[in-house]
Amino acid sequence: MHKQLTLLDAPRDLTRLRVHLSPPDPEFALLLDHVARDHALKHGWSKTRNITIRQGLRILACIQDTPGALIKASDVDQLDPVAFNRQPILDVLEAAGLLQDDRAPSIVAWFSRMVVGLPEPITGELQTWFDTMLHGSSKAPRTRPKAHATIKVRVRSALPAVRAWAAEGRTSLREITREHINQMLPSQGNDRALTGAALRSLFRTLKARRLVFTNPTTHTKTGRPESRIPLPINESAMRAALDSTNPARTALATLIGYHALRSTQIRSLLLTDIRDGRMHLPGRTVLLALHVRQSLSAWLDHRSTQWPETSNPHLFINKQSAVRTTQVSNVWVIDTLGMSPQALREDRILDEAHATKDLRRLCDLFGLSVKGAERYLSTLDHPSLMTSATDRNWSSGAL
Numbered sequence: 001m002h003k004q005l006t007l008l009d010a011p012r013d014l015t016r017l018r019v020h021l022s023p024p025d026p027e028f029a030l031l032l033d034h035v036a037r038d039h040a041l042k043h044g045w046s047k048t049r050n051i052t053i054r055q056g057l058r059i060l061a062c063i064q065d066t067p068g069a070l071i072k073a074s075d076v077d078q079l080d081p082v083a084f085n086r087q088p089i090l091d092v093l094e095a096a097g098l099l100q101d102d103r104a105p106s107i108v109a110w111f112s113r114m115v116v117g118l119p120e121p122i123t124g125e126l127q128t129w130f131d132t133m134l135h136g137s138s139k140a141p142r143t144r145p146k147a148h149a150t151i152k153v154r155v156r157s158a159l160p161a162v163r164a165w166a167a168e169g170r171t172s173l174r175e176i177t178r179e180h181i182n183q184m185l186p187s188q189g190n191d192r193a194l195t196g197a198a199l200r201s202l203f204r205t206l207k208a209r210r211l212v213f214t215n216p217t218t219h220t221k222t223g224r225p226e227s228r229i230p231l232p233i234n235e236s237a238m239r240a241a242l243d244s245t246n247p248a249r250t251a252l253a254t255l256i257g258y259h260a261l262r263s264t265q266i267r268s269l270l271l272t273d274i275r276d277g278r279m280h281l282p283g284r285t286v287l288l289a290l291h292v293r294q295s296l297s298a299w300l301d302h303r304s305t306q307w308p309e310t311s312n313p314h315l316f317i318n319k320q321s322a323v324r325t326t327q328v329s330n331v332w333v334i335d336t337l338g339m340s341p342q343a344l345r346e347d348r349i350l351d352e353a354h355a356t357k358d359l360r361r362l363c364d365l366f367g368l369s370v371k372g373a374e375r376y377l378s379t380l381d382h383p384s385l386m387t388s389a390t391d392r393n394w395s396s397g398a399l
Contacts, residue, residue, distance in 0.1 A: 023058065025067030032057040035096040043323050044309030049085070053092060056084040070100035077103070091324060107134070107148045114155055119171045122162065125212075129205045130155065141208050157198035160184075173206060178216045185222060196222025230346040230376055237339050238347070244338075248316065251299035252337045253344070258289040260348040260366045263334075263341040267327040269315040284367055349376050 023029040033054055040050040056079055060071050071093055076086050093099035111130050115123050133154065136145040146154075161184035165176060181199060186192040200217040207215040241253035255261050265281065273279060277293060279286040288296070299316075307322040314321070316328050333341055349366055353376040356362075362373040 021059075021062045023061040023067075024064060025061070028064075028068045029058055029061040032061055032092075032096075032098070035098075036092050039092045039095055043311050043325070044307065045088075045323055049088065049323070052084060053088050056086075056089045057092065060089075070098055073099060073101045073103045088323070105134075105148070107151060110152070111155065114159060118162065118166055121172050122166060122170075125173050125206055126162065126202075128209055128211060129202050132205050132209075133201075139208075141204075153194065154198040154201055157194040158202050161195065161199060173203070174212045176203075176212075176216050178218075178220065181216045181220055185220075188223075190225045193223045193225045196220065229379060230350050231343075232350060233339065233343050233347045238344065241338055241344075246336070247295070247299040247302040248318075249336050249338065251295045252316070252333065252341070254289070254292045254295040256337070256341050256344045257348055258292050259286055260345045261341075262345060263330050266316065266333060266341065267314070267330065270313050271315055272313070274315060281367070346376075350379065353377050354380065 036050070036054045036057055039045075040053070045053075056076075059079065060075060063075065064071070073090060076089050076093070079086055079089070090099060094101075111127075115126055118126070130151070132143060133146040133151045137143045161181075162173075164184060165173075165180065170176070184199075185195055196217070200220075200222075203212060203215045203217050206212040238253070238257065241249055242257065244250050244253070252266065255266060259279070269279075273281070274288075274296060277288055279288055296315075303317065307317060310317060310322040312321055312325050314325075314327055316333075318328055318332055321328050337344070349362065349368070352365060353362060353373075357377065357380060359370065359373045359377055362368050362376060363370065
């Protein structure tokens with residue numbers, strides 16, 4: 001497709017553009033308008049949102065260097081945030097196949113902030129490591145892209161040692177020896193394991209890219225992170241969630257409390273996954289407890305009343321996701337539930353472990369691996385966790 005190149009990429013101030021301007025390609029502007037109308041109708045948008053989004057798209061159609069070309073996400077970001085909600089505009093363009101997402105992931109800016117003040121070439125060496133974790137590598141040793149959470153843990157774990165070396169006057173990681181590594185490693189525990197894993201990843205990458213002569217972490221034992229003992233939660237918080245007048249909170253509390261679902265499973269549940277009194281998860285089907293069926297029925301009534309025209313297929317939605325087809329965020333689950341969903345999940349599994357002492361039952365009920373189930377059974381003789389199963393509202397007898 002032909003694309004008009006620009007002689008000078010000058011920044012635009014889209015806040016000064018007006019909707020009544022004539023776009024260079026009226027037919028393309030009309031196409032965008034029709035796409036926005038269809039999208040609004042499909043997702044149950046209000047009249048105000050519909051009009052505002054169409055106005056924003058018309059402004060974007062006016063600034064195209066090549067009429068009819070894809071619209072950059074960075075141009076959408078330049079729209080006045082007070083006048084226009086940018087995310088629905090991005091949704092419309094993406095649905096129509098007219099979006100060019102040229103934005104850098106937020107973790108890129110985060111990494112740049114983390115390495116501020118470090119000298120070159122240390123900054124460049126860390127950048128190589130970061131890029132390899134972010135994008136993976138097709139060169140030997142081949143690696144897959146890492147999750148952003150994993151990247152942040154590794155960078156945070158390695159940076160204290162790197163900054164200490166820089167403070168000593170070292171300008172390159174080529175100068176680091178095994179003695180330097182041993183000096184920076186904590187004596188024991190999780191800190192030693194995390195720091196060791198991060199530095200090992202860093203120097204393994206630099207050695208593979210021939211940016212260091214040797215890998216100083218070779219043959220250095222740092223151990224593995226210690227697994228945390230699952231603990232019961234505060235019972236008053238649990239009962240407050242179960243007795244809440246908020247149907248979303250009650251539904252979340254019973255689903256996690258009775259069936260120990262993870263937050264990711266909760267967020268990805270579709271309306272069609274709940275049928276015939278059962279919950280259909282990937283790889284297993286769960287017979288829903290009575291209290292769960294009752295709370296879900298109340299939530300579905302509230303959902304249909306609050307957002308009758310939504311086309312979002314997910315079981316749980318909120319005012320932001322109701323006009324889209326995306327999942328709710330993990331933050332929404334935590335805020336609505338009023339506690340950590342992982343803590344509530346662990347409380348339920350811990351209760352079942354103490355009630356039945358049956359590894360196979362834990363695996364079947366909650367989809368755990370044998371190793372995962374053993375983590376809960378290992379607490380049976382813990383003096384502070386000798387809680388009778390009859391003290392819990394969702395013990396095996398209650399199901």
